[in-house]
Amino acid sequence: MEIKDTLLFQNLNTDEIQRVLHCSSAKLLAFEKNEEIISPEDQPKVIYLILKGKVILEQFNYMGKPMNIEYRMPGELFAQEDLFLDKNTFEYSVRTTEPCQILTANKNFFFQTCEKSCEHHSKIIYNMLHIFALENQQKQQRLELLTCGDLEQRIARYLMEVSNGNPFVDLSMNRNELSAYLNVTRPSLSRTLSSMQEQNIIQIHGRNQIEILDFENLHAMIDGL
Incomplete structure (x- = not known):
């Protein structure tokens, strides 16, 4: 998936996308199948955007059995909630289920706009709020499913x-x-x-x-x- 086709970068032109990547100190990372990306001891520092592949978010009970499983597909984010809640560590692990390409962006970019009040920055923050709303809807649907x-x-x-x-x-x-x-x-x-x-x-x-x-x-x- 191309960066421009993701919800996070919707309505941004090529020049604006490049500015966002620069301002957020974005990095494109590659992971192999079954490679751990996040462990529960890690500290939230960046947001992850999947461009290729699939990852699984897992929580385990005291017996080591999975009690909560979620998947993230190309175009989707993970770790953003922990970032905005300012958590010290994660409460779950994330690993790949197939080879992945993932874009990371520094959390500071999303916490405040610069003194220039750039339009691309405002667009990204709006898109992030839209993503949070969609994810809240999906969690509500899963709750309805389980009950x-x-x-x-x-x-x-x-x-x-x-x-x-x-x-x-x-x-x-x-x-x-x-x-x-x-x-x-x-x-x-x-x-x-x-x-x-x-x-x-x-x-x-x-x-x-x-x-x-x-x-x-x-x-x-x-x-x-």
Whole structure:
């Protein structure tokens, strides 16, 4: 993904983008697959913008099991909340799930405008506020997903949300990650998916694809019917 195509840099021309990169001491970094970018002991100093690849944000309980998993895709940010909350350390780790190219920008650039009150600076701050609003909406949607009913209802709602009306759903998470995302055990997830397949509501194709066979019954599951 090109920098100009990201939400953070929307409505900025080429010259303005170059000024932002200079003023924010931006750096383009490359990471290999399964490389750790952030550990819980690290101090928030920069904002990360993914241009290529995918990363996973993980929190673990005292037994070492994942209790909160989020993904970030090209064009998305991470670590910005910790930066603006002025935290001393992170409460999660971040690692790559595939080779990545990531742009970093110094936090000081986002905390205040310069004495010239440059237009590109104001645009970036506005875009950041827009991103925060979108992320808040997404978190609200996940909260609704986790509290919408039993596991069958949660799976049905998740499939409807990610399918966008397409019967073939390519999963971005494996079974362990999806079970953590839905806040259930992996055996419970597997049993429920198998049950939905036996009811001819879905068809499981390999590890990463699910075909929705019956949208009407999937809607009925969401409604608890």
